[in-house]
Amino acid sequence: MPAKRPNLLILYPDQWRADALGCAGDPVARTPHLDRLARAGLRFTHALVANPVCTPSRGSFMTGRYPHATGVTRNEAPLPAGEICFAAGLAATGYRTGYIGKWHLDGAARPGFVPPERRHGWQYWAAFNRGHRYYDGVYFRDTPEPLPAPGFEPDHQTDLAIGFLEEAVARREQPFCLLVSWGPPHTPLEPPERHKDTYAPTRMPLPASVPAGVAETARRERAGYYGLVTALDDNVGRLLAALDRVGLTEDTLVLFTSDHGDALGEHGLFRKTIPYDESTRVPCIVRWPGHVPAGATSDALWHSVDVAPTLLALCGAPVPATMQGHDLSTVVLAGGAGPRSAVYLEGRINKDNPWWTDQFAADSPPDDWRALRTRHHLLATDPAGAVSLLFDLRADPLALENLARRPEATGLREELLARLRAEARALGDPAPLAHG
Numbered sequence: 001m002p003a004k005r006p007n008l009l010i011l012y013p014d015q016w017r018a019d020a021l022g023c024a025g026d027p028v029a030r031t032p033h034l035d036r037l038a039r040a041g042l043r044f045t046h047a048l049v050a051n052p053v054c055t056p057s058r059g060s061f062m063t064g065r066y067p068h069a070t071g072v073t074r075n076e077a078p079l080p081a082g083e084i085c086f087a088a089g090l091a092a093t094g095y096r097t098g099y100i101g102k103w104h105l106d107g108a109a110r111p112g113f114v115p116p117e118r119r120h121g122w123q124y125w126a127a128f129n130r131g132h133r134y135y136d137g138v139y140f141r142d143t144p145e146p147l148p149a150p151g152f153e154p155d156h157q158t159d160l161a162i163g164f165l166e167e168a169v170a171r172r173e174q175p176f177c178l179l180v181s182w183g184p185p186h187t188p189l190e191p192p193e194r195h196k197d198t199y200a201p202t203r204m205p206l207p208a209s210v211p212a213g214v215a216e217t218a219r220r221e222r223a224g225y226y227g228l229v230t231a232l233d234d235n236v237g238r239l240l241a242a243l244d245r246v247g248l249t250e251d252t253l254v255l256f257t258s259d260h261g262d263a264l265g266e267h268g269l270f271r272k273t274i275p276y277d278e279s280t281r282v283p284c285i286v287r288w289p290g291h292v293p294a295g296a297t298s299d300a301l302w303h304s305v306d307v308a309p310t311l312l313a314l315c316g317a318p319v320p321a322t323m324q325g326h327d328l329s330t331v332v333l334a335g336g337a338g339p340r341s342a343v344y345l346e347g348r349i350n351k352d353n354p355w356w357t358d359q360f361a362a363d364s365p366p367d368d369w370r371a372l373r374t375r376h377h378l379l380a381t382d383p384a385g386a387v388s389l390l391f392d393l394r395a396d397p398l399a400l401e402n403l404a405r406r407p408e409a410t411g412l413r414e415e416l417l418a419r420l421r422a423e424a425r426a427l428g429d430p431a432p433l434a435h436g
Contacts, residue, residue: 004251004318005175005315006096006175006252006288006314006315007168007175007178007248007251008095008177008230008238008255008311008315009178009239009252009253009282010177010179010255011182011236011254011255011256012061012180012181012182013181013184013185013258014182014184014258014259015054015184015186015258015259015282016229016261016262016282017261017262017264017279017282018045018261019262019280020185020225020226020229020283021038022035023035023038023039023043023285024391027205028199028204028226029229029230030230030233031229031230031233032235033233033236033237033240034233034285036427037135037236037240037285037287038285038295039294040289040294040295041254041286041288041292041294041295041296042285042287042292042294042296042298042332042335043283043284043285043296043298044285044298044299044302045298046281046299046301046343046375046379047302048280048281048282048301048304048345048373049259049260049301049303049304050066050067050305050344051067051260051347052261052272052273052274052279052345052347053063053075053234053273053348054075054104054261055074055075055077055104055105056072056075056077056197056347056388057259057260058104058259058339059072059105060304060435061259061304061305061308062079062085062086062087062120062308063083063084063085063308063322064086064305064308064319064320064322064323064325065323065324065348066305066429068430069427069428070083070344073346073348074103075104076107076130078105078106078107078118079105079106081117081118084120084134084322085121085308086307086309086312087121087122087177087179088120088121088169089308089312089317089318089320089393090121090177090283090317091121092121092317093315094174094175094353095174095175095176095315095317096124096174096175096176096177097121097122097123098122098124098125098176098179099119099122099124099125099126099127100126100139100157100161100164100179100180101126101128101157101180101182101183102121102129102132102181102182102183102185103128103378104119104422105223106118106129106295109129110129110130110131110138111131111138111139111140111146113143113144113146114128114129114140121272124164124178125140125142126139126147126196127139127227132183132188133153134153134190134192135153135190136148136149136150136182137149137156146428149228151206152192152231153182154182154184154231154232154235155192155235157180157235158180158238161242162238164176164178165178165239165248166246169247169248178245180239182232184228184231185225185228185229185232185262186262189219189221189224189225189228190224190228191227191228191230191231192231192283193223193229195228195230195231196227197229197397198227198230199223199230200223201216201219201220201222201223204218204222204223206219206222209267210264210265210266210268211268213268213348214265214268214270217265218270221270222265225262236256249289250289252302253286253291253292254286254287254288255284255285255286255434256283256284257283257307258282258283259280259304260272260279260282261277261279261280261282263278264278266278266398270310275345275347275369275389276399277373277378277393280371282304282344286414289387292333293335296335298331299337299375300338301338301341301373301374301375302328302338303340305326306325306326306328307322307325307327308323308325309323309326309328310325310328310332312327313327313329314329314332314333326340342372342373343372343374344427344429345371345372345373345380346368346369346370346371347370347371348369367432368383369383369388370424370431371389371420372420374416376394377393378390378393379404379413381433383432384432387404387417388404389404390402390406390409390416391401392412428434
């Protein structure tokens with residue numbers, strides 16, 4: 001590990017899918033600043049989240065533990081006080097920690113004041129529990145009185161983050177960890193005025209996985225979604241420029257990722273909570289000049305439970321034994337395949353989602369699904385533990401041909417199901433996977 005501990009700047013937008021980046025090959029996305037970040041750093045092409053919905057995913061990101069282990073398996077479930085988050089570990093070793101934006105780990109309150117004792121190690125606080133009010137919103141500091149966030153909320157949050165960075169110069173001997181949790185591109189899909197017309201619905205191309213029946217809605221939603229994406233990219237550029245201006249670029253590790261993705265019409269679906277890549281895969285870019293290889297990509301499997309132990313290790317802080325994720329610091333610094341050959345995914349979905357009614361029996365209870373994602377395959381099970389989805393993503397990257405009930409896929413299905421069951425046992429997951 002490097003002798004000097006890095007500062008950390010974590011950019012954590014809500015609901016940003018993995019492919020919505022110019023550097024990821026998206027022909028539509030205008031993300032020049034994130035593309036520049038990727039050219040100067042390492043981009044992971046297979047980053048996935050433990051559970052593709054806000055609260056469970058954020059809980060796993062903070063604790064390095066799976067949702068079934070923390071009990072945070074649904075939105076609005078509060079993170080238990082006893083859970084150890086990476087911010088607390090960093091603070092204990094001398095870091096100044098700061099959190100700006102959406103939290104969504106303190107129950108159902110909107111926007112929600114979160115008192116200091118429930119912030120899990122985050123010291124500076126300019127945040128709120130939940131809500132997606134992107135214009136003239138509010139946030140809280142250390143008292144319950146709301147403070148105004150005039151204009152487009154991410155612009156104001158970025159102003160606060162730049163102020164934090166400027167103050168950090170005077171504390172140069174103390175490393176910092178600042179997390180900026182922007183709400184977009186989560187719905188509502190209403191870009192600021194400067195990007196209202198950047199993307200025209202009529203010119204939005206659609207993948208073959210979007211059925212004709214939802215094409216008009218998909219184009220309209222994509223135009224709004226990408227408008228928010230580019231608006232956030234503007235703010236990424238402002239933060240990178242601020243690091244340059246105050247002389248912190250060389251000493252700061254920047255991590256850009258998200259809590260989950262967003263289906264935008266693929267398979268006739270919208271939003272998240274589903275095992276498909278559009279929902280479970282997220283972008284992941286890491287830059288630390290002189291330490292992380294520049295302009296590189298990695299197909300190592302990166303999981304949201306790996307973030308906490310990896311950041312702690314990179315910062316020379318102890319990794320609690322409670323964390324279930326892998327320390328991927330050597331992958332970040334030197335490349336390589338990493339320790340994972342598959343990622344374990346979990347989630348819950350309600351019967352009103354079309355995916356449920358298409359894939360599961362009508363009398364199936366609205367409960368848990370589990371999935372295994374390797375570099376080349378996706379297998380998902382229904383609440384009874386039976387295989388409901390199986391895709392060979394090398395031959396079928398858009399997941400158009402479900403092999404779950406194909407006789408010729410029996411061997412592959414049984415192999416992946418056995419691996420899924422083994423993962424469930426190793427992780428102590430009580431899901432009904434019909435353990436063999």
